[in-house]
Amino acid sequence: MMPTPETISLTNHTSQMLCEPPYDEGRLPLVLLYSAVLAVGLPANLLTVYLTWLQVRRKNVLGVYLWSLSLCDLSYLGTLPMWAHYVSVGHLWPWSSTACKLTGYIFFNNMYISIFLLCCISCDRYIAVVYSVESRGLRRQRLAVLIALTVVLLVAVGHVPVFTMREGNAEEGDHRCFEPSQSSTMVTGFNYARFVVGFLIPLLVLVGTNRGILANVRRSTGLRQEQKVRVRWLAVAVVALFLVCFAPYHIILLVRAVLFHFPQLENENCLFERTMYTPYTISLGLSTVNSAVNPVLYVLSSDNIRKELSRGLTQVCDRAHQRPRSDSSQNKIQPTKNSWSKVSAAWLALNADRIWKTFEF
Numbered sequence: 001m002m003p004t005p006e007t008i009s010l011t012n013h014t015s016q017m018l019c020e021p022p023y024d025e026g027r028l029p030l031v032l033l034y035s036a037v038l039a040v041g042l043p044a045n046l047l048t049v050y051l052t053w054l055q056v057r058r059k060n061v062l063g064v065y066l067w068s069l070s071l072c073d074l075s076y077l078g079t080l081p082m083w084a085h086y087v088s089v090g091h092l093w094p095w096s097s098t099a100c101k102l103t104g105y106i107f108f109n110n111m112y113i114s115i116f117l118l119c120c121i122s123c124d125r126y127i128a129v130v131y132s133v134e135s136r137g138l139r140r141q142r143l144a145v146l147i148a149l150t151v152v153l154l155v156a157v158g159h160v161p162v163f164t165m166r167e168g169n170a171e172e173g174d175h176r177c178f179e180p181s182q183s184s185t186m187v188t189g190f191n192y193a194r195f196v197v198g199f200l201i202p203l204l205v206l207v208g209t210n211r212g213i214l215a216n217v218r219r220s221t222g223l224r225q226e227q228k229v230r231v232r233w234l235a236v237a238v239v240a241l242f243l244v245c246f247a248p249y250h251i252i253l254l255v256r257a258v259l260f261h262f263p264q265l266e267n268e269n270c271l272f273e274r275t276m277y278t279p280y281t282i283s284l285g286l287s288t289v290n291s292a293v294n295p296v297l298y299v300l301s302s303d304n305i306r307k308e309l310s311r312g313l314t315q316v317c318d319r320a321h322q323r324p325r326s327d328s329s330q331n332k333i334q335p336t337k338n339s340w341s342k343v344s345a346a347w348l349a350l351n352a353d354r355i356w357k358t359f360e361f
Contacts, residue, residue, distance in 0.1 A: 041292035093170035248283035
């Protein structure tokens with residue numbers, strides 16, 4: 001008996017239903033995660049933008065990258081309410097296709113700007129620590145501004161194809177916005193590029209530069225043991241945070257790109273939808289955590305920044321009480337200037353001071 005068009009249509013519809021991703025799985029945890037990241041990351045990055053801008057005005061080279069990173073994270077966090085709403089209503093995009101593409105462009109754009117700025121920060125610290133004397137002519141604020149602008153422009157241009165992808169046509173079909181089940185040749189190539197350029201190469205840069213920093217700091221005789229421990233902790237935390245936030249997402253992107261070359265396996269077994277979609281949504285949520293942790297890891301953990309905040313709070317309290325600060329309070333919040341007096345050789349003290357300032361900017 002020959003199948004009728006109605007039978008074929010019903011079979012295709014049933015196949016599509018069976019292969020539909022489990023949109024409801026993990027919906028509540030993902031919405032809560034987005035909300036928590038926004039609640040922590042928004043005030044932390046707003047404060048960091050102000051604090052790093054003060055460092056930029058003081059001609060601090062590292063401050064340029066950190067200020068750019070804070071602005072990037074703020075833009076990144078700005079898309080979370082829309083994604084949280086999208087997830088909460090069962091992955092149905094309620095706005096236009098243009099809004100979907102623009103939101104996706106900002107979201108992914110700032111993810112990779114953030115990743116490359118993290119590489120810039122690690123490279124700048126590596127140069128300052130390993131080539132502390134030679135870097136005095138290389139580490140210029142104007143050059144840092146130029147590098148940051150180049151990163152933003154390259155990533156922005158690289159993500160322009162987002163506006164041409166049919167996966168962003170949320171007004172058509174099932175109203176999905178850049179769901180991974182909607183694969184194509186362009187999306188597959190895009191995923192390969194994002195894995196290699198946006199994850200693998202930055203990971204190698206972060207591992208290489210932080211290993212170089214650790215090796216140099218370990219040999220330094222000018223740094224105290226507690227300072228070495230802190231530098232070691234920061235280097236490990238930078239790489240670990242990068243892996244936790246970005247490795248799961250990019251590994252799943254790679255798996256999805258590989259599965260595109262085996263359409264029969266994918267269509268018959270619904271391999272991605274059954275086994276990888278929920279981990280994909282979790283990994284996407286983890287990638288947002290980076291924006292909330294960056295201010296704490298890079299800025300708010302600095303002793304100098306905490307002392308500057310203390311000075312600001314003291315000034316506010318003094319103005320509220322209409323009395324000037326006492327000399328004793330100033331002495332308590334000012335960093336000590338004789339911390340290097342115990343180092344016998346003057347050049348070791350100077351070198352150690354330069355190394356430490358790259359972490360206590």
